[in-house]
Amino acid sequence: MKKDNSAKQSLTKNQSLVLQALAEADQPLGAYELLNRLQPSGFKAPLQVYRALDQLVEKGLVHRLESLNAWTACCEDQHSYTPVFAICDDCGNVTEHFDEQLAGNIEKVTKRSGFTPDRSIIEIHGQCDDCGTITQS
Amino acid sequence: MKKDNSAKQSLTKNQSLVLQALAEADQPLGAYELLNRLQPSGFKAPLQVYRALDQLVEKGLVHRLESLNAWTACCEDQHSYTPVFAICDDCGNVTEHFDEQLAGNIEKVTKRSGFTPDRSIIEIHGQCDDCGTITQS
DNA sequence: GGATAAAATGTTAGGTTATAACATAGCCGC
């Protein structure tokens, strides 16, 4: 994770706009949904969105949710561990978690077979606290 | 995982063809690559492939690799734990692993926040033993 | 400050991946 305190300060205009749109959303957004929201700001083509997203991911300020084809602003915490995303299939809300032990387990599982891990994707689908409580009542 | 011994016996024609194509491949295949390979068998439209894939995933005979937009035949083991996929970014080879502790930790991380897990996605990108050894020599 | 290189942006076009909608055909229990 190449994330430091200056990361946000060195953002370009497009990067800032995309990051702000993601931060204001209460759910992960697809690239074309971002494009829709940023057209008032002058965005015209998907590539403008994709390029900004790639750069923000590189800086560690945005994560891509592989199972949703969507993107979300990183929680504000500095983190070196692989994030774990909990995705509510009812309301679409996504939360970011960390666990040192879990990160260690992943290394262990693959290294048994001589595999050298680089980046990990952990996404858990289910029901968040709010939605679970509602349906049980 | 709804997988039992009779799962394979109750496959329809399209499902059998898709599963066989995946089993014969030495790498995960995309839906359109599957379509190409199955056109000699009479497949004509993407939906035929996607429907068979969905049904095979439901039966637990095929897994989808979210970060590759590709699909792979399940290893033959009966498994109740969430599979962990190790994906070599050099040669494209993918291996399926299991770890009870890892599965337990994942539940733990999300349940802290009242989340009820349903299905988990764990995909680790990196370098497999073969590719790592080669580049180091 | 001006030359230069690197990074970011603009724009058009096209490729890949996945689903909607509707019609048809086979299977199974009653």
Added chain:
DNA sequence: GCGGCTATGTTATAACCTAACATTTTATCC
């Protein structure tokens, strides 16, 4: 055979992503 269910066929379209190339902005060095 009838009704309900599952699977299939087919056309069209939506959603997601990248290539290629031109232009502009930013950073750096002298």
